[in-house]
Amino acid sequence: MVKKLIFFGLVLIFLGVLLSFNISTAYFTTESSFPVSIVVPEDNYCIKNGITKLSDCMLVMENYASSPEEAKTYIESKGNATTNQTAPTITFQETTTEVSNTTNGVISTTAHFTLGKSYTFNSTTGMFTLTDYNNNDLSDEYINYYTCGSTTGTYRDCTTMYQIKAYEKVQSGTTTTYKVTKAIRYTYKVLESLDSEIGLYATNDDDGTSYFYRGAVENNYLSFAGFIWRIVRINGNGSIRLIYSGTSTNATGSATSIGTSQYNSKYFDPTYVGYKYHENFQLKEDTTQVNYINISDNNVYYYSDSYSFNEETRKFTLNGNKISGTWESANQEAIASYPYTCLSTAENGTCDFLLRLKGYNSPTSAKVNYITYSSVNYPSLLNNTSDSTIKGKIDSWYLTNIQNKQDSNGVSYASYLSDEVFCNDRTFTSGDGFSFSKTTIFSPYYRVLNQKQPSLSCSQDSDKFTVSPEKGNGKLTYPVGLITVDEAAFAGGVYLSANPEYYLYTGQIYWTMSPYYFTSSNASAHAWHVNSTGSLHAYWVSASYGVRPVVNLSADILITGGDGTKVNPYMVALS
Numbered sequence: 001m002v003k004k005l006i007f008f009g010l011v012l013i014f015l016g017v018l019l020s021f022n023i024s025t026a027y028f029t030t031e032s033s034f035p036v037s038i039v040v041p042e043d044n045y046c047i048k049n050g051i052t053k054l055s056d057c058m059l060v061m062e063n064y065a066s067s068p069e070e071a072k073t074y075i076e077s078k079g080n081a082t083t084n085q086t087a088p089t090i091t092f093q094e095t096t097t098e099v100s101n102t103t104n105g106v107i108s109t110t111a112h113f114t115l116g117k118s119y120t121f122n123s124t125t126g127m128f129t130l131t132d133y134n135n136n137d138l139s140d141e142y143i144n145y146y147t148c149g150s151t152t153g154t155y156r157d158c159t160t161m162y163q164i165k166a167y168e169k170v171q172s173g174t175t176t177t178y179k180v181t182k183a184i185r186y187t188y189k190v191l192e193s194l195d196s197e198i199g200l201y202a203t204n205d206d207d208g209t210s211y212f213y214r215g216a217v218e219n220n221y222l223s224f225a226g227f228i229w230r231i232v233r234i235n236g237n238g239s240i241r242l243i244y245s246g247t248s249t250n251a252t253g254s255a256t257s258i259g260t261s262q263y264n265s266k267y268f269d270p271t272y273v274g275y276k277y278h279e280n281f282q283l284k285e286d287t288t289q290v291n292y293i294n295i296s297d298n299n300v301y302y303y304s305d306s307y308s309f310n311e312e313t314r315k316f317t318l319n320g321n322k323i324s325g326t327w328e329s330a331n332q333e334a335i336a337s338y339p340y341t342c343l344s345t346a347e348n349g350t351c352d353f354l355l356r357l358k359g360y361n362s363p364t365s366a367k368v369n370y371i372t373y374s375s376v377n378y379p380s381l382l383n384n385t386s387d388s389t390i391k392g393k394i395d396s397w398y399l400t401n402i403q404n405k406q407d408s409n410g411v412s413y414a415s416y417l418s419d420e421v422f423c424n425d426r427t428f429t430s431g432d433g434f435s436f437s438k439t440t441i442f443s444p445y446y447r448v449l450n451q452k453q454p455s456l457s458c459s460q461d462s463d464k465f466t467v468s469p470e471k472g473n474g475k476l477t478y479p480v481g482l483i484t485v486d487e488a489a490f491a492g493g494v495y496l497s498a499n500p501e502y503y504l505y506t507g508q509i510y511w512t513m514s515p516y517y518f519t520s521s522n523a524s525a526h527a528w529h530v531n532s533t534g535s536l537h538a539y540w541v542s543a544s545y546g547v548r549p550v551v552n553l554s555a556d557i558l559i560t561g562g563d564g565t566k567v568n569p570y571m572v573a574l575s
Helices: 002-020 054-060 068-077 327-337 389-403 443-451 485-491
Strands: 035-037 089-100 107-109 113-122 127-136 161-172 175-194 199-205 208-214 221-224 227-234 240-244 260-262 281-285 290-292 301-310 315-325 353-362 365-375 428-430 440-442 510-519 524-530 536-540 544-546 550-553 558-561 570-573
Touching: 054 068, 054 227, 054 240, 054 558, 054 570, 068 199, 068 208, 089 113, 113 175, 208 485, 227 485, 260 389, 301 327, 315 327, 327 353, 428 443, 440 443, 443 485, 443 510, 443 524, 485 510, 485 524, 485 536, 510 544
Parallel strands: 221 570
Antiparallel strands: 089 175, 107 175, 113 127, 161 175, 199 208, 208 227, 221 227, 227 240, 240 550, 260 544, 281 365, 290 365, 301 315, 353 365, 428 440, 440 510, 510 524, 524 536, 558 570
């Protein structure tokens, strides 16, 4: 019995020694010297070690270094982030579920679906791709076919796909609705997630070396102004970029945004990819022939032999003699005698631009010349005189929740922030940047989608959105903007690759500030967004998606507590 008591006492003494050992500075390494397992106190590592600046704390918390300089050496030794793949590296497995809805349909459309006989699944991206596909109305012929549920002919890639087992055709007046009432739903689950790249990495921006978070980061939470933010990066000048993440560290989906908004309510000119834009327009009849594809094969449109333009409303109206019909049924007569159309289903409908019909391609495509009231040239497009729709929403939120809100000492939270560049990169790699009849590929498209080489530099002064003209264009009202697609790519996002594991994934689609392209095939401006799957994607600027404001804390902001984790977000104060 005595021996047992002595042994138990020795165990307690040994445990006490372990607990008294300062393990906050210890970490275990592999041959590559990267941390494998770290055990640290819950809080106050930085404060206990005399590190008071937030940016310095973020650096040393990467590997519990003794100084920011030591941490920088470690971070830079990781090398460049592998931005041609997601972080973390994920392997997906497809899953299936039987679904049914006889009331509203599992999926439904008043047009047609893109339907494939078969499909492929990419276990790296989580994407299904339809094969041997066409666009058509539902019929018995397409039982057991696969669809992404889209009516767009080019949309054959998705992360949720359906195999049609039963359908219903509902007629209401002149409108036919096709409902898939029973299906097998295909989606993915994460089979394996490898944190091959996680934490802080280094790259250059226009102010120096920037340290950005990448992958499944769990120590970049910060509490500020009564909201939770995720830290995106330390900018090259030491200021700290944050993205809004709701009012709780547990927030997901729509709770991580301030609501939804169109990027711009107008879409029909390249100028509308601007965070601010300029309408230096003139009436133009273009002789360049374009294949226009945004035609519904079921819609009855009006066609006329003349048109008018209203200078005050900036709208086109069909005049003179008119006919109506689907494009397939009316194309020959329309091209010969009634060549003008707004593709309006209302006889007296007005449009933002006009098509002069030149030839028939298919039930959903036509050869056309554009008649537009549109941008005169590229330089004037960059004058930044009008706020985008999303800028108006962000500014309104900022005024109420940051500018007019005070901390416990009665100081406006705006005093915590630094005026840094928000890059709305409208440089382009093809097209001319302003014409309807030429597709303009903006540089963020080329960098992120083609090259997979994002950049934190902003080359064009007119695209450097700031409050003060000293560092940028001086066109902002407040020092707040949006994340760029380049920052999302550095964080671990990849075009058309699902990523539910990295820190920018919320389960909601939300806008970035980066232009994608203006396409001549449907006369529409597109901007990048982070998709609901975590992939990087783009869509018409007139779509309504989530809004996550981005701000920059000043470089000298102090840390008063926290370790950046979900249970202990960083707390900050003015220096």
